[in-house]
Amino acid sequence: MPVLLxxxxxxxxxxRADGYRVVGPTVRDGAIVLAELDRADMLPYGWGVxxxxxxxxxxxxxxxxxxxxxxxxxxxxxxxxxxxQQLWSAERDSDGGFTVAEPADEPPRYAFLGxxxxxxxxxxxxxxxLGAGADNRYARRREGIFxxxxxxxxxxxxxxCVSAGGGPGVGPGHDGAGYDLALTELADDDGxxxxxxxxxxxxxxLLDRLPYEAAEPPTTARARDAVARAADRMGRTLPAADLRAxxxxxxxxxxxxxxxARCLSCGNCTMVCPTCFCTSVEDTTDLTGDHAExxxxxxxxxxxxxxxxxxxxxRSSRRSRYRQWLTHKLGTWHDQFGESGxxxxxxxxVWCPVGIDITEETHALAAEYEASTDDRGGGAQR
Amino acid sequence: MMPLPYxxxxxxxxxxxxxxxxxxxxxxxxxAARPGQFSMVYAFGVGEVPISVSGPPDADLVVHTxxxxxxxxxxxHDARVGQVLGLRGPYGxxxxxxxxxxxxxxxxxxxxxxxxxxxxxxxxxxQRARYRRVAVLIGARTPDDLLFxxxxxxxxxxxxxxxxxxxxxxxxxxxxxxxxxxLITGLEFAPESTVALVCGPEVMMRFTxxxxxxxxxxxxxxxxxxxxxxxxxxxxxxxxxxxxLLLCRDGPVVGYDRAQPxxxxxEL
Ligand SMILES: Cc1cc2nc3c(=O)[nH]c(=O)nc-3n(C[C@H](O)[C@H](O)[C@H](O)COP(=O)(O)OP(=O)(O)OC[C@H]3O[C@@H](n4cnc5c(N)ncnc54)[C@H](O)[C@@H]3O)c2cc1C
Ligand code: SF4
Ligand code: SF4
Numbered sequence: 001m002p003v004l005l006x007x008x009x010x011x012x013x014x015x016r017a018d019g020y021r022v023v024g025p026t027v028r029d030g031a032i033v034l035a036e037l038d039r040a041d042m043l044p045y046g047w048g049v050x051x052x053x054x055x056x057x058x059x060x061x062x063x064x065x066x067x068x069x070x071x072x073x074x075x076x077x078x079x080x081x082x083x084x085q086q087l088w089s090a091e092r093d094s095d096g097g098f099t100v101a102e103p104a105d106e107p108p109r110y111a112f113l114g115x116x117x118x119x120x121x122x123x124x125x126x127x128x129x130l131g132a133g134a135d136n137r138y139a140r141r142r143e144g145i146f147x148x149x150x151x152x153x154x155x156x157x158x159x160x161c162v163s164a165g166g167g168p169g170v171g172p173g174h175d176g177a178g179y180d181l182a183l184t185e186l187a188d189d190d191g192x193x194x195x196x197x198x199x200x201x202x203x204x205x206l207l208d209r210l211p212y213e214a215a216e217p218p219t220t221a222r223a224r225d226a227v228a229r230a231a232d233r234m235g236r237t238l239p240a241a242d243l244r245a246x247x248x249x250x251x252x253x254x255x256x257x258x259x260x261a262r263c264l265s266c267g268n269c270t271m272v273c274p275t276c277f278c279t280s281v282e283d284t285t286d287l288t289g290d291h292a293e294x295x296x297x298x299x300x301x302x303x304x305x306x307x308x309x310x311x312x313x314x315r316s317s318r319r320s321r322y323r324q325w326l327t328h329k330l331g332t333w334h335d336q337f338g339e340s341g342x343x344x345x346x347x348x349x350v351w352c353p354v355g356i357d358i359t360e361e362t363h364a365l366a367a368e369y370e371a372s373t374d375d376r377g378g379g380a381q382r
Numbered sequence: 383m384m385p386l387p388y389x390x391x392x393x394x395x396x397x398x399x400x401x402x403x404x405x406x407x408x409x410x411x412x413x414a415a416r417p418g419q420f421s422m423v424y425a426f427g428v429g430e431v432p433i434s435v436s437g438p439p440d441a442d443l444v445v446h447t448x449x450x451x452x453x454x455x456x457x458x459h460d461a462r463v464g465q466v467l468g469l470r471g472p473y474g475x476x477x478x479x480x481x482x483x484x485x486x487x488x489x490x491x492x493x494x495x496x497x498x499x500x501x502x503x504x505x506x507x508x509q510r511a512r513y514r515r516v517a518v519l520i521g522a523r524t525p526d527d528l529l530f531x532x533x534x535x536x537x538x539x540x541x542x543x544x545x546x547x548x549x550x551x552x553x554x555x556x557x558x559x560x561x562x563x564x565l566i567t568g569l570e571f572a573p574e575s576t577v578a579l580v581c582g583p584e585v586m587m588r589f590t591x592x593x594x595x596x597x598x599x600x601x602x603x604x605x606x607x608x609x610x611x612x613x614x615x616x617x618x619x620x621x622x623x624x625x626x627l628l629l630c631r632d633g634p635v636v637g638y639d640r641a642q643p644x645x646x647x648x649e650l
Contacts, residue, residue: 088384090426090468097408097466098426100384130618136383248625251647278620281613285427292427299620306621308611310451320649328623335626 002220003212005183005194008040008066008113010210011148015111018206020146023079024113025072030058032072034079037113044069045192051156051235051346053355065187067114070156071345075274076119079110080126080141084297087137087281092290107141114150115179117170118161118343122274123147124178128337129277146202149182153226156346157235160359164238164344169227172197181207184223195223236346236359238330239366243340247331250365251323259361260319262354267300269348269356270325275341278306301325326361383616385424385468386410388444390461396529400494401459402436402447408466414441415472417479417501418579418607418635421446422615424468425457432612432630433458434498435472444469447497447529473615475635477579477605479505486515486571488599490590492562492582493522496529498607498634502579507540515571517543521562521586524548525555545569562586566593573598579635581607584645591638601639608633608641625650 005011015022016038025032026042032049035042043066050057051070061068090100115123123142130138152168155161161168170182180203183194195215198204239246270276280299285292299306301324307314315321333341342358349357392404415421415435423446424430431454437445450459461467479502481487487506491499499518506516518537522528525548534544545565547558558565562582576599580587587606594604610629613619622629625644627636644650 090385092426096464097387097389098468099387100468102384251650277618279613280619280621281430283424283427283429289427294430301620301623306611309609314610315649317649324623324650327625332623332626336623336628 002195002197002215003207004215004219005196005210005212008043008194012037012040012113014206014209015146019109020111021108022111022113027058031056032069034072034074049156051158051350053349053357054352056350063187064192065185066192067150067185068154068187070152070159071116071119071347073272073351075272075347076112076115076123077126077274080123081130081138081277084295087294087296090292109144111146111148113148115147116150116152117168118166118345119274120147120149120170120178121166121343122345125275125339125341125343126277128339147179149179151182151184151227152230153185155230155234158346158349159234159344160236160238160346161344162231162234164342165340166343168230184227186219186223186226195220238359239363241366243330243362244334246366246369247327250369253365253368255361255364255368256319256323259322259356260317262356263318263322264354265302265318265321266353267302268351268353270300270302271298272347272351274343274345274347326358330362383470385430385470386412387466388469390463390465390467393461393463396447397527399459400447400449400529402445403461405444405446405467405469406442411441412469412471414439415444416476417505418476418498419472419474420634421469421471422473423458425454428457429454431455432615436497436500438501438504449494470615473630475633477502477635480509480512481577483512484575485513486576487513488517488519488569488571488576488578490519490562490578490580492586493527495582496520498581499579500530503537503542506542507537510541515543516541517545517569517571519545519562519565521547521582524550525552561589563589563593566590566597576603578604580604588645591642601642602637604638605635606638606641607635
């Protein structure tokens with residue numbers, strides 16, 4: 001049964017007392033970023049956002065809600081899959097060989113506070129891509145993370161999680177649900193309150209230590225309704241087609257030329273995407289030549305070097321690089337990892353400097369595809 | 383993900399820019415590679431690149447043949463006997479040997495592409511009785527760029543037909559001039575029971591596959607080894623994508639039935 005919390009202070013304090021570094025949303029430099037929180041009052045109480053293609057603005061809210069805003073520029077991959085990390089270092093031995101060692105540092109134990117349902121899915125997508133080999137740094141980092149979900153009651157103008165197959169809320173909790181606690185925020189004249197459910201044994205144990213009240217049925221019903229209503233207020237949708245087939249069938253579509261004329265190939269969309277996982281390796285050595293290191297850093301398929309083979313890049317045109325991004329997210333991810341690589345958070349729309357909208361592009365491709373299959377007698381449709 | 387130290391215990395200069403290295407584990411060995419698989423080969427402090435295994439499956443030593451085309455391959459090419467390099471692997475799909483008893487085996491290599499095919503040639507020599515015809519067709523830009531020339535007579539003696547052609551002849555060349563797919567035209571084999579293994583520049587593989595298909599070899603029986611940028615070898619870095627494929631995991635060896643629709647799309 002869900003319970004009611006009237007403050008998140010005890011939750012943050014309890015997590016910190018358990019040795020977690022609590023990371024959550026907070027206002028910094030005109031945006032809601034993810035940063036380490038010492039106290040619950042660092043959450044963005046009273047802040048909302050106004051989102052659009054290529055636009056992000058903070059706005060003051062009439063209420064004190066902390067989670068009535070949607071995805072900021074960062075995602076949790078920042079912490080699970082850091083932008084730059086050392087993989088190992090190597091020292092030359094006296095016999096001309098070398099010894100390789102991984103950095104000894106233990107990964108930090110994070111508690112993620114305020115994970116949106118779309119971002120919870122993104123974490124699970126990353127788990128499937130990067131966590132496959134159990135004995136890797138991603139898996140070790142991921143293992144100890146405590147996840148507090150914040151269900152969405154106020155989707156942004158650029159959100160489309162529902163048509164991406166997720167939802168503004170997580171389902172009822174059970175062990176293995178992928179989160180430890182799930183909050184639904186209720187903000188009104190009485191202030192803010194949280195209907196809280198647990199999704200794991202760890203979640204229940206923590207909840208037991210907090211000063212909660214019973215959640216009366218009308219309150220839990222209100223919370224449920226707020227999430228359900230959010231599902232109907234999504235700013236955008238993806239076409240309701242089989243996107244894998246659609247994108248495999250439109251590789252030579254004219255729309256790619258159209259979007260290529262607008263795209264700057266800046267790679268912002270891949271950097272803010274919560275599931276883009278690509279990396280490059282950098283090998284370095286010091287002046288003596290006896291010490292070498294390997295570092296891993298985020299990479300984008302919009303970078304020319306990404307597909308470099310001696311002689312030149314495979315994807316030299318912008319058209320081919322934008323096509324790689326969109327077809328990978330929505331199409332070939334299914335082939336490679338058995339699910340979509342897009343969770344509908346809308347970040348790529350907001351942070352594109354020229355406002356390219358992945359949903360609009362996909363609708364345009366769908367229209368072109370339909371027209372082309374109609375030309376062929378609509379055989380593919382029947 | 384960490385490279386294992388391997389010492390260079392033998393080195394042969396194959397051509398002006400290509401060398402074969404014999405590598406033995408300093409401590410722990412990696413698992414034996416199957417023909418067609420590759421390793422990630424690390425030059426200390428310089429970098430790491432994918433290189434196919436060019437020697438027989440062996441847990442005690444690894445053989446690589448590589449062409450110096452950039453910083454990392456230059457450093458590896460220049461490695462001396464006694465020097466220690468790093469190896470990870472083996473990775474990727476293999477040639478799928480042995481193929482069914484009684485098959486014809488057509489092995490086609492262009493340039494450095496012959497290196498990953500040599501283990502398949504060794505397999506065919508080793509199990510020669512298993513197959514009907516075995517042919518190795520080799521192409522290079524010039525006679526000086528031909529790899530493993532000292533072995534061709536042994537291959538022939540072992541019952542393997544060896545066809546050689548060069549794009550440009552020099553004054554000493556008495557052999558064929560032309561592109562590799564031309565060698566297929568005159569070759570005798572039973573298309574429906576042929577398996578072809580092909581590695582070389584992408585255009586060469588396309589024309590070779592086309593010639594084989596024209597003769598009636600089923601597309602799935604033509605296996606090509608594809609090259610893309612690779613940083614990890616373990617399906618984590620994203621660089622080696624070719625549409626739905628992650629070539630370090632789903633390749634490098636791919637049936638032409640799958641490869642053709644993908645390599646046919648420009649800049650995929
Ligand atoms: C599966 C596979 C098997 C291969 N087998 C052989 C072989 O047996 N013999 C052989 O000579 N060559 C082989 N190659 C090609 C070889 O890996 C490239 O020639 C080599 O990576 C070039 O690196 P470089 O730094 O020397 O060259 P540069 O062209 O200077 O490369 C510059 C940068 O581009 C990147 N780069 C270029 N090409 C590649 C690539 N293919 N993969 C990853 N990064 C790349 C590297 O990061 C490098 O730092 C193989 C490639 C693949 C994918
Ligand atoms: S869209 Fe590009 S950067 Fe993102 S995961 Fe796919 S290939 Fe990598
Ligand atoms: S789509 Fe937009 S964000 Fe992505 S690379 Fe192009 S211009 Fe940059």
